Amino acid sequence: MPLYFQLAQQLEAAIEHGALTPGSLLGNEIELAARLGLSRPTVRQAIQSLVDKGLLVRRRGVGTQVVHSQVKRPLELSSLYDDLEAAGQRPATTVLVNTVVPASAEVAAALGVAEDGDVHRIERLRLAHGEPMAYLVNHLPLGLLDLDTGQLEATGLYRLMRSAGITLHSARQSIGARAATRDEAERLGEEEGAALLTMQRTTFDDTGRAVEFGTHTYRPSRYSFEFQLLVRS
Amino acid sequence: MPLYFQLAQQLEAAIEHGALTPGSLLGNEIELAARLGLSRPTVRQAIQSLVDKGLLVRRRGVGTQVVHSQVKRPLELSSLYDDLEAAGQRPATTVLVNTVVPASAEVAAALGVAEDGDVHRIERLRLAHGEPMAYLVNHLPLGLLDLDTGQLEATGLYRLMRSAGITLHSARQSIGARAATRDEAERLGEEEGAALLTMQRTTFDDTGRAVEFGTHTYRPSRYSFEFQLLVRS
DNA sequence: TCAATCTCTATGTCCGGACAATCTGACTAC
DNA sequence: GTAGTCAGATTGTCCGGACATAGAGATTGA
Numbered sequence: 001m002p003l004y005f006q007l008a009q010q011l012e013a014a015i016e017h018g019a020l021t022p023g024s025l026l027g028n029e030i031e032l033a034a035r036l037g038l039s040r041p042t043v044r045q046a047i048q049s050l051v052d053k054g055l056l057v058r059r060r061g062v063g064t065q066v067v068h069s070q071v072k073r074p075l076e077l078s079s080l081y082d083d084l085e086a087a088g089q090r091p092a093t094t095v096l097v098n099t100v101v102p103a104s105a106e107v108a109a110a111l112g113v114a115e116d117g118d119v120h121r122i123e124r125l126r127l128a129h130g131e132p133m134a135y136l137v138n139h140l141p142l143g144l145l146d147l148d149t150g151q152l153e154a155t156g157l158y159r160l161m162r163s164a165g166i167t168l169h170s171a172r173q174s175i176g177a178r179a180a181t182r183d184e185a186e187r188l189g190e191e192e193g194a195a196l197l198t199m200q201r202t203t204f205d206d207t208g209r210a211v212e213f214g215t216h217t218y219r220p221s222r223y224s225f226e227f228q229l230l231v232r233s
Numbered sequence: 234m235p236l237y238f239q240l241a242q243q244l245e246a247a248i249e250h251g252a253l254t255p256g257s258l259l260g261n262e263i264e265l266a267a268r269l270g271l272s273r274p275t276v277r278q279a280i281q282s283l284v285d286k287g288l289l290v291r292r293r294g295v296g297t298q299v300v301h302s303q304v305k306r307p308l309e310l311s312s313l314y315d316d317l318e319a320a321g322q323r324p325a326t327t328v329l330v331n332t333v334v335p336a337s338a339e340v341a342a343a344l345g346v347a348e349d350g351d352v353h354r355i356e357r358l359r360l361a362h363g364e365p366m367a368y369l370v371n372h373l374p375l376g377l378l379d380l381d382t383g384q385l386e387a388t389g390l391y392r393l394m395r396s397a398g399i400t401l402h403s404a405r406q407s408i409g410a411r412a413a414t415r416d417e418a419e420r421l422g423e424e425e426g427a428a429l430l431t432m433q434r435t436t437f438d439d440t441g442r443a444v445e446f447g448t449h450t451y452r453p454s455r456y457s458f459e460f461q462l463l464v465r466s
Numbered sequence: 467t468c469a470a471t472c473t474c475t476a477t478g479t480c481c482g483g484a485c486a487a488t489c490t491g492a493c494t495a496c
Numbered sequence: 497g498t499a500g501t502c503a504g505a506t507t508g509t510c511c512g513g514a515c516a517t518a519g520a521g522a523t524t525g526a
Contacts, residue, residue: 002479022441028506039481041274044507052285054403057439060507061489067402068441077464168464169300170287176457177410177430195428197410206290208255208301224409231310231401235509261476272511277477293477294519 003038007046015055015066026056026064054230077171077203080126080134080216081156089128093153097123100142107139110202110213120147122157125187132188133222138214161211169206175199175225180217188219195220236271240279248288248299259289259297287463310404310436313359313367313449314389322361326386330356333375340372343435343446353380355390358420365421366455371447394444402439408432408458413450421452428453 014020026032026047033043047064050056058064084091101121108115120140126133138157140147145164152160161168176198185192197218205211218224247253259265259280266276280297283289291297317324334354341348353373359366371390373380378397385393394401409431418425430451438444451457 004479030506039483041482042480045479057402058507059489060487061505063506067437067439077462169290170461170463172459172461174457174459175408175430177428177451177453179428193426195410195412197408197430204301206300218410220410224407226405226407228403228405229310230403237509263476272513274512275510278509291477292519293517294475296476 004042004045004049007036007038007043008049011046011050012053012055015050020066022066022068024066025062026066028063052230054228077158077168079156079158080136082158084126084128084133092127092130094125094127095122095149095152096125097121098147098149098152103139107213111139111141111210113141118142120145122147122152124152128222131222132219134216134218135184135187136214136216138212140212141210144211157212166211167206168211169204169208171201171203173199173201177220184217188217190219197223197225199225237275237278237282240269240271240276241282244279244283245286245288248283253299255299255301257299259299261296285463287461310391310401312389312391313369315392317359317361317366325360325363327358327360328355328382328385329358330354331380331382331385336372340446344372344374344443346374351375353378355380355385357385361455364455365452367449367451368417368420369447369449371445373445374443377444390445399444400439401444402437402441404434404436406432406434410453417450421450423452430456430458432458 011020011026020026029040029043029047033040036043047056047058051058051064055067056064057067081091081093099121100118102116103111103113103119105115107113107119108117111119113119119142120138122136122138122140124136124138126136144166145161147160158168177195178198180188180190180192180194180196182192184190184196185194188196190196197220199214199216199218201212201214201216202210203212203214244253244259253259262273262276262280266273269276280289280291284291284297288300289297290300314324314326332354333351335349336344336346336352338348340346340352341350344352346352352375353371355369355371355373357369357371359369377399378394380393391401410428411431413421413423413425413427413429415425417423417429418427421429423429430453432447432449432451434445434447434449435443436445436447
């Protein structure tokens with residue numbers, strides 16, 4: 001494990017349990033490096049990683065300070081399943097459809113495959129505490145992944161992709177809202193015309209291939225998107 | 234302007250207009266540094282900044298590649314006004330309320346001020362192409378900023394804060410949906426009960442102070458949140 | 467023919483130093 | 497008393513080098 005990473009973890013832990021209080025100066029880098037027996041670049045790399053996380057602020061001529069505001073979790077590409085599990089919500093999944101269909105124009109454009117070419121289609125109902133929370137429709141290119149219904153019900157799609165050796169890189173998302181159709185309302189236990197939260201996402205791996213295209217609808221009474229974001233400087 | 238920054242800009246421009254095609258190797262760092270007359274750390278810093286932007290991928294033992302997928306814009310803390318302006322949408326603002334009120338419990342908690350203590354309250358209607366797009370309610374602590382109604386109608390709140398010397402650092406957001414109340418519907422030109430997209434945001438400066446708390450409602454037919462996000466590694 | 471091993475290559479980590487830019491606070495001059 | 501100036505402190509940038517690590521392909525052996 002790299003030295004700068006170890007130092008970053010130690011500093012983060014010190015901030016976490018209050019050894020480094022918000023607003024306090026971290027002490028100058030060169031002295032800190034000498035005290036720890038490290039070089040300044042190594043110390044700087046550790047500090048920089050925490051600055052990128054939003055825990056520290058550096059000011060030239062002043063020093064490095066611990067920020068006051070509690071940073072919860074910056075936005076990252078995560079799966080609903082993992083989010084719910086981390087929140088202690090006991091997610092459950094019902095796979096409604098797991099099949100192969102010809103790609104619609106929208107799906108083909110998103111995944112970069114030929115229109116009417118075969119793609120996986122899965123429809124899932126995600127439950128938390130036994131209540132419907134979201135209705136998830138996903139399309140995937142063929143050949144990337146074995147989509148076993150049992151595994152899909154036991155874990156999240158992203159975890160399956162990662163364990164299949166796919167390195168997720170980035171995703172393009174669009175979050176909106178609309179009124180529920182009759183079918184959607186029925187599936188989610190809402191009234192027809194009720195407000196639904198929607199999210200569309202195309203996920204890419206590190207070679208730039210689209211590996212997943214999802215169209216999700218959420219019950220706004222049960223779910224909202226919570227995240228923290230930093231000013232890029 | 235720092236050398237690594239100049240190099241990063243050059244590389245980004247080369248990617249932009251196709252001189253560096255997706256998937257192509259960038260050539261090894263040490264040789265690149267020699268060719269440019271720079272040191273490897275400088276070249277690495279330039280490359281790293283583009284990796285953080287999602288434009289490049291590094292693989293040990295392989296090299297640095299240009300990613301295939303077109304990265305549009307990573308999520309950043311931006312104002313609706315600037316977003317609309319950048320999209321060529323000609324935003325306009327009507328200030329409905331610009332006053333000082335005692336803080337409600339919710340506002341006091343978000344801003345970290347005393348309950349019933351005075352805070353600014355502004356209510357604005359944001360229009361695009363002459364049509365209502367969003368209804369924006371913001372609360373700000375006193376003393377940070379002069380809230381001139383004329384300026385609020387001419388530009389965005391974030392731009393005003395920045396020009397007042399406030400360094401924005403991070404924000405916590407929550408995006409949801411709900412049905413429009415009678416009043417909301419009337420303001421936005423929707424039907425009562427129509428689905429609305431909602432966003433709550435608390436913004437912090439780099440000292441950790443909360444500098445703004447906003448509760449916004451958007452017409453989903455006119456606006457959705459679009460962004461790209463990267464996997465943190 | 468297939469699998470294990472080796473070698474080459476490129477990035478990852480780390481060091482030590484040098485000078486520049488900027489902010490703060492104290493000092494000085496008016 | 498106030499404003500301008502100066503010095504100290506601290507981070508920002510940049511250099512040049514060294515060794516470690518991981519991936520890919522070629523080589524070698526069974």
